Amino acid sequence: MKIKCMGCGATIQTISPKQKGYIDIDVLEKKKDNFYCKRCFELRNYHKNQKIEISDKDYNQWINKINKDNGLIVFIVDLLDLDGTLPTNLNKIFPGKQILLVANKIDLFPKSFFSIRSEKEKDIYFQQRLSAQKKVANLYLYLKELDIHVVDIVFMSGKSRENIDYLISRINPYLTNTHSVRNVYFVGMTNVGKSTILNQIIKHYTDEDNVITVSNSTNTTLDFIYVPFNENNYFIDTPGLNNMESYISYLDKKTLDTIAPKNVLKPKVFQLNPKQTLFIQGFLQINFISGKKSSFVTYVANQILVHRTKLENSQSFYDEHLDDILLFPTKQERNNLGNRKKLVIEFNNLDKGIDISIPGIGFIHIFGEGIMELYYFEKIKINKRKAIF
Ligand SMILES: Nc1nc2c(ncn2[C@@H]2O[C@H](COP(=O)(O)OP(=O)(O)OP(=O)(O)O)[C@@H](O)[C@H]2O)c(=O)[nH]1
Ligand SMILES: [Mg+2]
Structure with missing residues (x-):
């Protein structure tokens, strides 16, 4: 056996x-x-x-196994790293499957992010009415833009347990269908918090704490873990997929330990004039080339350095301080990330502004008007989206 x-x-x-x-x-x-x-x-x-290491062959076998079962897929994304953890071909990976989307790690966001003004409202929000409903609606619209179809969206935190009950209540109707009882597969990119959520569910029903191993390194879970949910249904933890266009795939454990968000984010607000530069550690350099004074709000872990310089000094700053002030990614990590490349982005005041997502790190909300140049590494895919929230 x-x-x-x-x-x-x-x-x-x-x-x-x-x-x-x-x-x-x-x-x-x-x-x-x-x-x-x-x-x-x-x-x-x-x-x-x-x-x-987990090979592509292993992943494909797991995906095939999931697709052969008639289960429900709970696909978990990290709300701070939405674009880095939400494959745009989600429905192609799981053709014909019902997918319930979980936006995890809401504990990282300041209360103002969810426009919660009072304890009463907070209660209501945790049952996903009022303010959070707007966020759910916004996320639905974003999914629609990407042509991704899901049966439901739940905002929650595996870490602070917010909305665990709500998640279970939304899964419940899918536990049986006309033909059979169904398993529930907890799927998603590595590090989004699948095992953390399952640990909370186990604790909820058995009082056993921290059964499944969790960590901020990639590929912690290595095979299916079957958690009996009741007499008929299994909740199944699965190994996370790797996004090879995300920083998370190139950073070592020491770096991840240092840059992982530890508490509620304090967004940093910069009013930038053209000819100024913003560094997000060494991960991203934003040169604001021309336009009107604009606001740049960074949603990244509090300890991540966000540094402003004059555009004219930016190249020399980068070259000189790569390994002391900017510090990450380290030399060895840079070797695997390839050369730096440039992306030119034009933005204007229309609507709610834009978000620039830095996969594995966070995102920057930009409101204003102008042209900027982004510098980052060859292997990484930075995404521009209409601001969602
Ligand atoms: N702030 C915050 N951190 C979380 C939350 N859920 C998980 N984490 C952290 O995210 C990291 C990854 O958690 P895991 O549960 O191991 O993630 P996973 O999706 O199972 O990862 P793999 O097994 O590698 O696929 C750990 O450092 C967790 O503590 C959450 O709701 N909020
Ligand atoms: Mg896991």
Whole structure:
């Protein structure tokens, strides 16, 4: 019989220490249940990560397996990294499937982001009426623009448990259909918080805490983890997909530890005049070339450096301070990210302004009028969208 690691889903083995599911034979012999592989043990207890690559072949097999079942797909995105975690071909990956979209990590956003003015309103918001409804509507419109079809949208936080009950109430109607009971697959890009949400659901029903391993490194979950939800239905945690156009795929654990958002974001507001430059650490350089004074609001982790310089000094600043003030990405990470490239973007005051999303990092809301040049790395895809929220 195959024994599975409770933390990552890998099949337990005692042969190859560098492969997934490894456990020392003497540890295995002592254990009767609750198996955790050595990698999970070290990740959970010492935050040490042995990186295990997941191949495209593995992903394809998992996707095929999901597509063969008639289950519900709960597709989770990170609201701070929406474009980096929402594949535009979502319905093609899961053809004909019902998909419920979860916008996770709302705890990172300041209350003003959801226009919550009082405790009462906060209560109401958590049941997704009033202010949040507007956000849901805005996200629906964005999905429509991208031609993505979902059956429902839930805003929530796996970390602070906000809206966990609401998520379950929205999943409930899909647990059976006319033919059979259905499994629920928790799917999404790596690091969006799939396992964190499942841990909260397990805790909700069993009081057991932190059963599945979570971490801010990529590819924490390595195989399906079957969580019995009731007598008939399984909730299934799945390994995250990698977005090779996101910074997250190129940053090492130390960098991720340093730049991951730790508490509620404090958006930084810059009123920029043309001929000024904004650096988001070394991840993105925005040269404001011409136009009217405009506002740039950064939604990134609070500890991420946002630095303003004069345009004329920007190149020398970048060259001189890449490894001290700008600091990230590190030299080694830059080697994998390729050369820097330029994207020219024109923007104007119409509507609510635009967002520039930096995958794996956050986004910048820009309101005003002008032309800017963005400099960032070859492998990364920066997206411009009409402001959503
Ligand atoms: N602020 C915040 N952080 C979260 C939330 N959910 C998860 N995280 C953090 O995001 C990181 C990734 O969480 P996981 O649950 O391991 O993500 P995953 O989607 O299972 O990742 P893979 O297994 O690699 O696919 C961890 O550092 C979590 O603490 C949330 O709602 N809010
Ligand atoms: Mg996981």
